[in-house]
Amino acid sequence: MAKELTCKPVLLKIAPDLEIKEAIELCSCALENGAQGIVATNTTIDYSLLPNAKDFGGISGKVLCEKSFVMFEALAKEFFGKTTLISVGGIDSADEAYRRLKAGASLIQIYSAFIFKGPSLNREINLGILERMKRDGFNHISEVIGSDRR
Ligand SMILES: Cc1cc2nc3c(=O)[nH]c(=O)nc-3n(C[C@H](O)[C@H](O)[C@H](O)COP(=O)(O)O)c2cc1C
Incomplete structure (x- = not known):
């Protein structure tokens, strides 16, 4: 269906506040209808993550990290190898970026x-990923992607 509306790739972005089962159902439906990937996750409205938070919008950044990872990993267990997976939410280091790639x-x-x-974070993360690949004996990034799923 997505392909009838646009020739551009359409990806579904998932909220981390959904039940895992709901998220899987939504993603399955989107993929069956032509979506070309899943992005997980958006911001959260779980205000319990921040002391004194006011309900003014979605929370992003470090406090979102684990919640986002849990959702991403659950979706990766279901959809890795079947579609393109993009991970977002609280990533701020090479360690976290590497964890998402392996997931x-x-x-x-x-x-x-x-x-x-700041923008130098890109370089820091890229160099950090290369260091970790060397440490773990990976020769190419494609070997890292989904290595925890195999
Ligand atoms: C100010 C702000 C604006 C955002 N606008 C969008 C948007 O227009 N579309 C979208 O898909 N996500 C949007 N997001 C969500 C981010 O793309 C991202 O999924 C989320 O912030 C979690 O990543 P982070 O922890 O690295 O910030 C926005 C986030 C923030 C903080």
């Missing part, structure tokens, strides 16, 4: 961490 992300997105760490 099944072909791409990662960084948003909030750029505000706190």
